[in-house]
Amino acid sequence: ARMLTRHRACVNFTCAEMRDSEQSSEAKSAPEELVQQVLSAGWREGLHVACENALGRYDATAYNTILRNSRPTGINKNGPPEHKLFGFTYLRLSDELLEGQNYSTFKTFVKRMHANLDYNSNVDPLEPLQRSMPEMPIGKILQAAHPKLAPFPFDENTDLPV
Numbered sequence: 001a002r003m004l005t006r007h008r009a010c011v012n013f014t015c016a017e018m019r020d021s022e023q024s025s026e027a028k029s030a031p032e033e034l035v036q037q038v039l040s041a042g043w044r045e046g047l048h049v050a051c052e053n054a055l056g057r058y059d060a061t062a063y064n065t066i067l068r069n070s071r072p073t074g075i076n077k078n079g080p081p082e083h084k085l086f087g088f089t090y091l092r093l094s095d096e097l098l099e100g101q102n103y104s105t106f107k108t109f110v111k112r113m114h115a116n117l118d119y120n121s122n123v124d125p126l127e128p129l130q131r132s133m134p135e136m137p138i139g140k141i142l143q144a145a146h147p148k149l150a151p152f153p154f155d156e157n158t159d160l161p162v
Contacts, residue, residue, distance in 0.1 A: 009048075010047065010048040010087075011042040011049045011050070012049075012050040012052065012089070013035060013038045013039065013049070013050070014051070014053070014054045015031040016052060017053045017054070017055060017057055017062035018031035019065055020032040031054075039072075050085055050088060051066070051070070051085055051088055051089075053066065053089075053090060053091050053092065055092065056092035058102035058106065060105060063108075066109070066113075067109070069085070070088060071083070088113065
């Protein structure tokens with residue numbers, strides 16, 4: 001995170017919905033702890049931090065975990081929260097998400113992500129994005145990416161087959 005402060009950077013991390021207790025102990029995986037460490041490091045360094053979900057989950061437990069990661073100390077009634085996500089990307093949009101109770105729960109989640117406030121177009125008006133121009137023309141990028149040396153010779157088959 002400290003190295004990224006030298007550039008204008010936003011840390012985007014996945015698995016915001018996953019909880020340590022939902023993982024197999026044999027996997028020795030701690031996604032919840034890892035997300036909290038990464039987000040905390042970014043906030044300490046003054047970076048924008050964002051998250052996304054890794055799995056297609058439509059349950060309140062997953063959404064509540066995302067909400068807690070979005071605002072780890074909750075909503076501040078006297079101003080913006082001290083720490084909050086710069087953005088959240090919802091991955092795995094599917095027909096299953098848009099069906100029945102899943103959709104109803106998702107709508108509640110979206111409203112909670114916006115601190116239970118109704119949409120107000122005057123708060124953060126969005127302007128159309130301007131197409132960015134590359135710092136280096138595509139021709140130079142392609143030229144730099146073209147291998148200058150042939151790869152080492154590879155045997156057609158391995159000498160230690162399974």
